Amino acid sequence: MKASLLYRIASVLLLLFAVGHTLGFRQSDPTWGVDTLLGSMRSIHFEVQGFSRTYWDLFVAAGFSVGVFYFFAAILAWQLGGLPAQTLALIRGTAWAFAACFAAITVVSWRYLFILPIAFAIVITLCLIAAAWLSAKPS
Numbered sequence: 001m002k003a004s005l006l007y008r009i010a011s012v013l014l015l016l017f018a019v020g021h022t023l024g025f026r027q028s029d030p031t032w033g034v035d036t037l038l039g040s041m042r043s044i045h046f047e048v049q050g051f052s053r054t055y056w057d058l059f060v061a062a063g064f065s066v067g068v069f070y071f072f073a074a075i076l077a078w079q080l081g082g083l084p085a086q087t088l089a090l091i092r093g094t095a096w097a098f099a100a101c102f103a104a105i106t107v108v109s110w111r112y113l114f115i116l117p118i119a120f121a122i123v124i125t126l127c128l129i130a131a132a133w134l135s136a137k138p139s
Contacts, residue, residue: 001130001134002085002134003080003081003085003088003095003130003131003132003134003135004080004081004082004083004085004088004131005081006081006127006128006130006131006134007077007078007080007081007127007128007131008077008078008081009127010077010124010127010128010131011074011075011077011078011081012074013120013123013124013127014070014071014073014074014077014124015070015071015074016120017070017074017117017120017124018067018068018070018071018073018074020116020120021063021066021067021070021117022063022064022067025063025066025067026060026063038056040055041054041055041056041059042054042056073098073101073102076098077098077128080094080095080098080131085135085137088135089135089136089137091135092132092135092136095128095131095132095135096132098128098132099125099128099129099131099132102121102124102125102128103125103129105121105125106118106121106122106125109121
């Protein structure tokens with residue numbers, strides 16, 4: 001398998017991850033019993049550097065920021081997938097940093113999240129590690 005194909009697979013998975021995260025992170029199930037907590041997060045305001053904010057505002061900002069990052073990562077993976085093997089061999093540091101970033105996201109997902117983001121993170125990480133490994137040798 002070629003590094004370019006692995007980057008393209010990672011890109012598609014990252015795009016799905018971005019869309020799923022962006023559309024789903026604010027969802028809650030009434031059976032979780034967190035309606036009171038969410039109500040408090042939305043209604044209690046505090047001042048931060050001259051702005052009136054709630055914890056819900058901070059939660060939403062963090063959630064959308066993650067979605068934007070995943071979307072950027074999808075574009076980056078797609079671009080890496082389109083580079084010639086010789087170029088990929090020259091930017092191995094970037095390739096390994098990208099893989100390490102998603103390895104860290106996998107650890108965070110494993111510790112704090114649930115099966116769907118864990119599965120996405122694992123498969124994306126494996127694709128990025130394999131692509132970085134394969135990019136060591138120009139073909």
